[in-house]
Amino acid sequence: MIKIAIIGFGTVGQGVAEVLMEKRDYLRQIIGDYKVVAVADSKGSLIGDFDLLNAIKIKRERGLPEGMDAMEIVENQDFDLLIETTITNIETGEPGLSYIKKALKRGKNVITSNKGPLVVAYSELIELAKENNCKLLFEATVGGAMPVIKLVNNCLAGNKILSIKGILNGTCNYILSRMEKEKMPFEQILAEAQELKIAEADPSYDVDGIDAASKLVIVANALLGIDAKFEDVEITGIREITPEAFDVAMEKGYTIRLIAEAGSNGLKVSPRLIPLQHPLALQGTLNALLIKTDLAGDVVVVGKGAGKRETASAIVSDLIQLYG
Numbered sequence: 001m002i003k004i005a006i007i008g009f010g011t012v013g014q015g016v017a018e019v020l021m022e023k024r025d026y027l028r029q030i031i032g033d034y035k036v037v038a039v040a041d042s043k044g045s046l047i048g049d050f051d052l053l054n055a056i057k058i059k060r061e062r063g064l065p066e067g068m069d070a071m072e073i074v075e076n077q078d079f080d081l082l083i084e085t086t087i088t089n090i091e092t093g094e095p096g097l098s099y100i101k102k103a104l105k106r107g108k109n110v111i112t113s114n115k116g117p118l119v120v121a122y123s124e125l126i127e128l129a130k131e132n133n134c135k136l137l138f139e140a141t142v143g144g145a146m147p148v149i150k151l152v153n154n155c156l157a158g159n160k161i162l163s164i165k166g167i168l169n170g171t172c173n174y175i176l177s178r179m180e181k182e183k184m185p186f187e188q189i190l191a192e193a194q195e196l197k198i199a200e201a202d203p204s205y206d207v208d209g210i211d212a213a214s215k216l217v218i219v220a221n222a223l224l225g226i227d228a229k230f231e232d233v234e235i236t237g238i239r240e241i242t243p244e245a246f247d248v249a250m251e252k253g254y255t256i257r258l259i260a261e262a263g264s265n266g267l268k269v270s271p272r273l274i275p276l277q278h279p280l281a282l283q284g285t286l287n288a289l290l291i292k293t294d295l296a297g298d299v300v301v302v303g304k305g306a307g308k309r310e311t312a313s314a315i316v317s318d319l320i321q322l323y324g
């Protein structure tokens with residue numbers, strides 16, 4: 001019986017819980033029996049023998065009851081796997097960094113959707129997992145449902161990865177693809193994106209390129225073997241792009257997209273001219289990566305970069321990698 005603790009019980013944590021219930025029969029055939037033995041958020045928790053569906057209901061209706069806090073659970077409870085889905089902080093990595101470190105030190109496997117801990121301490125965490133004979137998997141941190149980490153590490157095993165570039169922020173791609181079509185100013189489309197909840201009230205994390213740069217740091221570390229830190233990324237966001245810039249680009253057969261690129265020339269996130277027929281000239285909130293390899297040539301992957309079930313898809317794929 002795999003005992004699972006879910007720390008962080010917001011959109012992604014609840015999405016994982018729902019998929020673990022929905023696909024129970026199927027998953028049992030692949031990974032054996034499992035049980036969620038703890039869920040915790042910033043204010044409360046449920047531990048031991050509780051009904052997972054009811055836990056979601058309680059969380060939504062009145063919040064998890066006060067009780068053992070998340071750190072006490074990670075330090076003291078009996079579990080095999082920590083699913084860490086707390087909020088992102090790319091400066092400190094907290095609170096996820098401490099939870100992940102503690103779990104790995106106890107020899108527990110960890111799956112996370114949280115970029116912060118990996119951006120701040122990638123090598124340290126991977127080393128800690130090795131020392132303690134356990135695993136840290138993080139498919140959900142880059143591109144949500146879009147398979148990237150396993151695609152490169154498994155399907156492209158044996159290849160040298162020459163460079164990876166693409167679209168790692170759906171909000172920016174949504175804004176730019178609407179600017180391309182409707183020739184409206186950045187601020188106007190941003191305001192509409194905020195109304196539609198595609199952009200946050202404080203959009204800087206997305207539109208200033210910080211989110212894409214964080215994912216690029218993880219890509220560089222995990223897939224290119226570069227010991228990169230956030231400060232190593234040269235970042236330009238999309239605030240300065242005008243509808244006129246699209247006119248000029250399109251006359252010559254190009255569009256503009258926020259491209260994150262890691263390769264021999266370093267790490268860069270910036271608006272770039274992309275030929276209109278190019279696979280990275282994507283519309284809407286999709287994410288995409290073009291992976292250049294020595295044997296397989298160019299491989300392009302496109303997918304949904306966010307969403308409750310989409311992110312749960314990546315976490316479940318990590319679960320199957322661990323126990324399947």
Ligand SMILES: NC(=O)c1ccc[n+]([C@@H]2O[C@H](COP(=O)([O-])OP(=O)(O)OC[C@H]3O[C@@H](n4cnc5c(N)ncnc54)[C@H](OP(=O)(O)O)[C@@H]3O)[C@@H](O)[C@H]2O)c1
Pocket residue numbers: 007008009010011012013040041042043044070085086087088095113114115116140141144305306307308311
């Ligand atoms: N949403 C997506 O589509 C998506 C996609 C890929 C990756 N991610 C990443 O996945 C993580 C979770 O995202 P989300 O959308 O589920 O965020 P969310 O809805 O804001 O949920 C975050 C959860 O973390 C909990 N939390 C905050 N501080 C905590 C603490 N000190 N100890 C324990 N729990 C704490 C929150 O508690 P309260 O409920 O009490 O506030 C909440 O339950 C983030 O790192 C995000 O960047 C999200």
